[in-house]
Amino acid sequence: MEAYLDYNATTPLDPRVLEEMRPYLEGRYGNASSFHRKGQESRHAVELARERVAARLGVEPGDILFTSGGTEADNLAVRGTVMARLLQRRHLAVSAVEHQAVLHTAAHLEKRGCRVSYVPVDSQGIVRLDELTKAVSEETAVVSLMHANNETGAIQPVGEAARIAHAKGALLHVDAVQSFGKLPVDPEAIGADFVAVSAHKICGPKGAGALYIRKGVKLESLLHGGHQEKNIRPGTENVAGIVGLGKAAELLGEPEREEERTRVLRLRERLEEGIRKAVPDVRLNGPVSGRARNTLNLAFPGLDGETLLMNLDFKNIYVSTGSACTAGSVEPSHVLLAMGLSEKLARAAIRFSLGRFTTEEEIEYALREIPPIIERLRKAATEDKK
């Protein structure tokens, strides 16, 4: 038995996505820029995928640019905007709980002379709008705020952020990598200038993503080369990956997805209740409501998350800690630290994330295995202290 409870890290490929991609990994290998029929076959596939992604976001196909994933889409929106506005504006504001794709891009720009505001969050992990308002000025080129947090699932007030940014002439980038497929993502309703999505978080392939760019918004390319993707993102298109992203996006519109979201919520609630019952002092990190339904971030006081993760791994239960490995040492999650958790408690956290193929059996299996592991580790921890 195994339980894959790490959907926020990546998801299994939906078999229908694989089916749609397969011809583009086999016989349909034409370059989408070639004028002959073999090339045009690939071009049509890319444009169909663009229509499907656009339809899911409620925007026009021409507003969608394909990238190599969420990281590149985030880099392009943030760095591309700052570089395009460098003569007028040299400041950017990002929340303290962004993904590294945004945080490290901001740090890179900071080293090259830009000013960055890392906007704090409250104890639930929600960005402080009063602090965002203070940070944004006529000098701000772009504000970057994620829609749902990858570690806690906390849903951010992106619509309010758009109003705050626009009031000062700044643009808003929304990293929707974790919300796409879990919450409605409507760039126009949010008022976003950019929205990043990634295929491998929605049962699509790794290495494919897209950036919505509002019409008329200028940004500088990160790469230089051919004329692909409107001269903004050169490089021969990853046709199979793009086809997979398109199919995965299309599947998000199926009526069954609504049932799936309810089913995932029930399973997550069952997991949460079961763990709470067995481990009463467990602490929920993130908001009780107002979070992505599939995500459960729990701190187990007195335990080390990495050790717990490895012990769960022995039982084929796959979860995450928010820790990052930096220069050989494991750093506690920047998200949990920003929420005010002590380093010790942040190190005691585990993220469970569920999705399309999570079964009741997996949850019951996890609930059988987790309590004795925790009891054993806690016992060992107290013995160590003696």
Ligand SMILES: Cc1ncc(COP(=O)(O)O)c(C=O)c1O
């Ligand atoms: C919120 C968020 N943004 C960006 C990314 C990066 O996406 P990708 O893995 O497609 O580069 C991730 C992936 O974990 C994420 O969770």
